[in-house]
Amino acid sequence: MRINELATFKGKKVVVKGWIKSNRGSSKLGFLNVIDGSDIDGVQVVYKKDILKNFDEVKSVRNFSSIMVEGELILTPKGKQKFEINAKKIDILQEVDKDFPIQNKEQSLEFLRENYHLRARTTLFKSVFKIRSELMFLVDEFFNKNDFTKVSTPIITENDAEGAGETFTVTTIDNNDYDNDFFRKKVSLTVSGQLAAESFAQSMGKVYTFGPTFRAENSNTIRHISEFWMLEPEIAFADKSEAMENSEELLKYVAKNIFNKCSKEIEYLDKYHTDIDLAKRVKDIYKTKNFPRISYKEAIEILAKNKSKFSEKDIKFGLDLGTEHEKFLAEEHFKSPVFIYDYPKDIKAFYMYLNDDNETVAGFDLLVPGVGELIGGSQRETRIDILRSRAEDVMIEEKEIDWYFDLRRFGMAPSSGYGLGFERLVMLITGMSNIRDTIPFPRYPKNIKF
Ligand code: 4AD
Ligand code: MG
Numbered sequence: 001m002r003i004n005e006l007a008t009f010k011g012k013k014v015v016v017k018g019w020i021k022s023n024r025g026s027s028k029l030g031f032l033n034v035i036d037g038s039d040i041d042g043v044q045v046v047y048k049k050d051i052l053k054n055f056d057e058v059k060s061v062r063n064f065s066s067i068m069v070e071g072e073l074i075l076t077p078k079g080k081q082k083f084e085i086n087a088k089k090i091d092i093l094q095e096v097d098k099d100f101p102i103q104n105k106e107q108s109l110e111f112l113r114e115n116y117h118l119r120a121r122t123t124l125f126k127s128v129f130k131i132r133s134e135l136m137f138l139v140d141e142f143f144n145k146n147d148f149t150k151v152s153t154p155i156i157t158e159n160d161a162e163g164a165g166e167t168f169t170v171t172t173i174d175n176n177d178y179d180n181d182f183f184r185k186k187v188s189l190t191v192s193g194q195l196a197a198e199s200f201a202q203s204m205g206k207v208y209t210f211g212p213t214f215r216a217e218n219s220n221t222i223r224h225i226s227e228f229w230m231l232e233p234e235i236a237f238a239d240k241s242e243a244m245e246n247s248e249e250l251l252k253y254v255a256k257n258i259f260n261k262c263s264k265e266i267e268y269l270d271k272y273h274t275d276i277d278l279a280k281r282v283k284d285i286y287k288t289k290n291f292p293r294i295s296y297k298e299a300i301e302i303l304a305k306n307k308s309k310f311s312e313k314d315i316k317f318g319l320d321l322g323t324e325h326e327k328f329l330a331e332e333h334f335k336s337p338v339f340i341y342d343y344p345k346d347i348k349a350f351y352m353y354l355n356d357d358n359e360t361v362a363g364f365d366l367l368v369p370g371v372g373e374l375i376g377g378s379q380r381e382t383r384i385d386i387l388r389s390r391a392e393d394v395m396i397e398e399k400e401i402d403w404y405f406d407l408r409r410f411g412m413a414p415s416s417g418y419g420l421g422f423e424r425l426v427m428l429i430t431g432m433s434n435i436r437d438t439i440p441f442p443r444y445p446k447n448i449k450f
Pocket of ligand 1: 161162191192193194215217223224225226228230232233373374375376377378417418419420421422423424435
C-alpha cells in the first residue's frame with residue numbers, strides 16, 4: 001500500500017515501504033517521518049524501545065535510508081496529520097552512506113543541478129516533477145476530449161522543419177560519407193514534428209504530436225535546452241485565430257485542472273517562491289476572460305514608447321523580439337498571457353502563410369508572464385509557388401521535402417497549428433525560473449552529464 005491510501009485502513013495492520021525524511025526521538029520513543037513518493041507530507045511513524053528489537057539501530061539511522069514498517073494505523077484527530085502508524089516492526093532495507101549529499105535544509109539549485117540523479121529526493125523537485133507528470137496527462141486529456149488523434153511523428157528525420165540549421169546529425173560513421181552511412185543519407189534528430197503532423201491533419205482533421213525535440217542551438221539561457229518536449233497540434237480547415245483559440249483553451253484547461261491532483265505541490269512551491277504568488281499566477285490564467293491579441297506592428301508601437309526600459313533600443317518593424325521585450329509585454333504591459341500575430345516574414349519560418357501585404361506572415365506567438373514565448377504557431381502556406389519561393393529564400397531545397405510539397409498538390413485544405421514548449425509550460429505552472437529545473441536530466445551546450 002502507498003501512503004496516500006492509508007486513510008482507509010484505520011485501526012488495521014498496515015505495511016509501508018519508504019524512505020526516512022526525518023528521525024527524532026528520545027531514549028524510549030522515536031518519531032519518523034516516512035515518505036514513499038505518493039504524498040508530499042508522508043506519514044508519521046511512532047516507534048518504541050519496548051516494542052522494537054532494533055530500537056537503537058532505528059534511532060541512529062540516517063535520513064533518506066529505505067525502510068519497511070509494519071504497524072497499526074491509529075487516528076490522531078487533534079494532530080496536524082489525521083493519523084499515524086504505531087510501529088510493531090521496522091526493517092532497515094538500506095542505509096545511506098555518510099556522504100549522501102542531499103539534506104533536508106534548503107540547498108542551492110546550482111548544487112542540486114550537479115546531482116540530477118538525486119535531486120528528486122527533495123520535496124522541491126518531487127513537487128516540480130509531479131506537476132510535470134500531471135501536466136502531461138492533462139494535455140493528453142484535453143486533446144482527447146476535443147476529438148484530436150495523437151500521431152507519433154518520427155524522432156530521426158531527414159528534414160530540418162524550421163530551416164534554422166540547428167539539427168543534431170545522427171550517424172554511425174566517423175567521417176562525412178553519408179552516402180555509405182546507416183540510412184544512406186544525412187539524417188538528424190527532429191527539431192519539430194510539425195511537417196509530419198501536417199500530413200496527418202490532411203486526413204484526420206485534428207491531430208497532435210507530443211514528443212522530444214532537439215536543437216543544436218548555442219543558447220545558454222534560462223529558457224533554452226537542447227532536448228525539450230514539444231506539443232504540436234495541427235488543425236485542418238482552421239485559420240490562425242482558431243489555432244490561437246485552441247491554445248488558449250488548452251492553457252486554461254491545464255491551469256484549472258492542475259489543482260485537482262497537485263494542490264499540495266502548488267502550495268509547497270508557493271511557499272518556496274517568495275517572489276511570486278504562484279497560485280494566483282496559475283489561477284489568473286483561467287480567470288482571464290480573453291487573452292489580448294495584438295499584431296506585431298502594434299507590439300512594436302508599444303515597445304517603441306517604452307524604449308528606455310530595454311537594452312535593445314532600435315525598435316522598429318523587422319526586430320526579432322528579445323526576451324526583455326517579450327517579458328515586458330506579458331509581465332508589465334498586459335500583465336497576462338498575450339498573443340502577437342502577423343510577424344515580418346523575414347524573421348519567421350518558411351512554411352507560414354504569406355499575408356496579402358507581402359511583408360508579414362500569419363504566424364503568432366503566445367507570450368506569458370515569467371517565461372516569455374511559450375507557444376509559436378501559424379497558418380500554413382498552402383500555395384505551392386509561394387512556398388517554393390519562401391523555401392528558396394532560406395535555402396531549403398524542394399527535393400529535401402518533396403513529400404511536404406506534395407501535400408500542396410494533393411487537395412490540401414487550409415491548416416493551422418502551433419508548438420508549445422512543454423518545459424516552458426512547466427516553468428509557468430511551477431514558478432521555476434530556470435528551464436533546467438523543469439526536466440529531469442537537462443541537456444544544454446557543453447553539458448550532458450548523466
Ligand atoms: O517557435 P518554435 O520554433 O515553433 C516550431 O517549432 C513550430 N514547428 C511549431 C508548430 O507550429 N507546430 O518552437 C515552439 C516552442 C517555442 O514557443 C518554445 O516554447 C519551445 O517550442 N522551444 C524551446 N523550448 C526549450 N528550449 C528550446 N531550445 C526551445 N526552442 C523552442
Ligand atoms: Mg518561436
